[in-house]
Amino acid sequence: MPSRQVVLLASAVVAVVAVVVGLLFFVTSDDSSHIAAAPATTGSGPLGADAGTTSPTKPTGVPTTGSVHLPGGGIAELIAAQVSKDGAMSVPERLDQATWWGATLGAPEGATLLAGHVNWQGHTGPFAELWQDKVGQQVTVVDNKGRNWVYRITQLVTVPKADLPNRANQLYGLDGGHRLVLATCGGEFVGGNEGYDDNRFAVAELVTRP
Numbered sequence: 001m002p003s004r005q006v007v008l009l010a011s012a013v014v015a016v017v018a019v020v021v022g023l024l025f026f027v028t029s030d031d032s033s034h035i036a037a038a039p040a041t042t043g044s045g046p047l048g049a050d051a052g053t054t055s056p057t058k059p060t061g062v063p064t065t066g067s068v069h070l071p072g073g074g075i076a077e078l079i080a081a082q083v084s085k086d087g088a089m090s091v092p093e094r095l096d097q098a099t100w101w102g103a104t105l106g107a108p109e110g111a112t113l114l115a116g117h118v119n120w121q122g123h124t125g126p127f128a129e130l131w132q133d134k135v136g137q138q139v140t141v142v143d144n145k146g147r148n149w150v151y152r153i154t155q156l157v158t159v160p161k162a163d164l165p166n167r168a169n170q171l172y173g174l175d176g177g178h179r180l181v182l183a184t185c186g187g188e189f190v191g192g193n194e195g196y197d198d199n200r201f202a203v204a205e206l207v208t209r210p
Contacts (some may be wrong), residue, residue, distance in 0.1 A: 001209075002091060005164060007208050015128075019139050019157060020104075024085070026130070029186065032110075034171075039084070054192070057066055066078040066100075066112055066141065066142055066143045066144050067141070067142045068098060068130055068139065068140070068141050068182070069140040069142065069196050070127070070130075070133070070138060070139060070182075071113065071129070071133050071134075071137035071138060072123075072132065072133060073114070073127025074127065074128075074129050074130040075096070075118050075150075076092075076096055076097055076098040076114075076125075076127065077096060077098070078096045078097070078098055078099075078100045078114065078140070078141075079092060079097055079098070079099055079100065080099075080100060081099045081100060081101035090117060091115060091117075093126075095116075095117050095119075095120050095123055095125040095126070096125070097116065098114045098116035098127065098182075099114070099116070100112070100114055101113045101115070101116045102172060102174065102181075103174060103178060105141055105143060105206075105209075106117060106149065106178070106182075106206060106209050107148045107178050108178060109174065109175070109176060109177060109178055110174035110175065110176070110178060111171070111172040111173060111174065111176075111178075111179050111180070111181045112141075112180050113172045113180065113181045113183060114141075114180070114181070114182050114183070115127075115182075115183040115184065116182075116183075116184055117184065117185075118131075118184045118185050118196070118200075125184070127182065127183075127184035128184065128186075130156070130182055130183075130184050130186075130198055130200045130201075130202050131186055133153060133156065133202055134153070134156070135153050135154060135155065135156060136152060136153060137152070137153050137208070138150055138151065138152050138153070139151045139152075139153065139180065139182065139202070139204050141180065142190050143201055143210075147210035148208070149206065149208070149209055149210065150206075150207050150208035150209075151180040151204035151205060151207060152203050152204055152205055152207045153202050153203070153204045154179075154204060155202070155203040156200070156201070156202050156203075157171065157189070157200070157201045157202075157203065158186075158198050158199070158200055158201075159171070159198065159200075159201065160187075160197060160198055161198065162199055162200060164199060171201055171203070172201075177203075177204050177205075178206060179204060179205060179206075180203070180204040180206070181201055181204075181206075182189050182201065182202040182204070183199060183201050183202075184200050185199055185200070186198055186199075186200050187200075195196070
């Protein structure tokens with residue numbers, strides 16, 4: 001993927017239109033639905049580099065590591081997202097990490113977004129399997145207390161980057177029923193600031209809670 005200074009999802013300016021989101025810090029209380037709020041944004045948002053009006057978000061507590069276990073055997077360490085003053089979401093330092101942003105596990109509504117690299121410097125990341133996973137397969141998220149949250153994939157969606165502003169709220173906004181959304185990039189590599197031309201999403205419903 002191109003420089004880590006650009007956004008994670010296909011390393012492009014990915015607009016999030018009219019999505020009001022919260023920034024999760026991994027299970028900072030015994031209440032699994034606790035969310036540490038981030039500033040609301042319009043126009044481009046935390047997945048894009050063009051928000052312009054968002055201010056840096058500081059943790060309300062120290063994020064603690066958890067992990068996501070994908071159907072094909074891929075495992076990624078979860079890290080809390082940080083949103084910069086220009087609206088760019090922080091990217092994982094390693095291929096075996098994924099950024100967590102949005103609602104918490106088991107929240108009454110809204111999406112929990114986990115975003116990871118498809119590849120880096122010639123090496124394939126665990127989130128690359130989103131291009132082969134199937135509806136009905138299960139994803140397990142292990143929180144910092146060692147508890148398992150099991151989700152079942154209900155949709156696999158490929159979205160051209162040009163269409164993402166119109167799909168963002170539907171896919172990973174905080175409106176609507178609770179869902180886990182796994183995201184990576186892929187499709188044709190077009191280079192430059194665009195990187196890959198598509199984003200891949202797996203949307204999953206909660207089937208087993210601790």
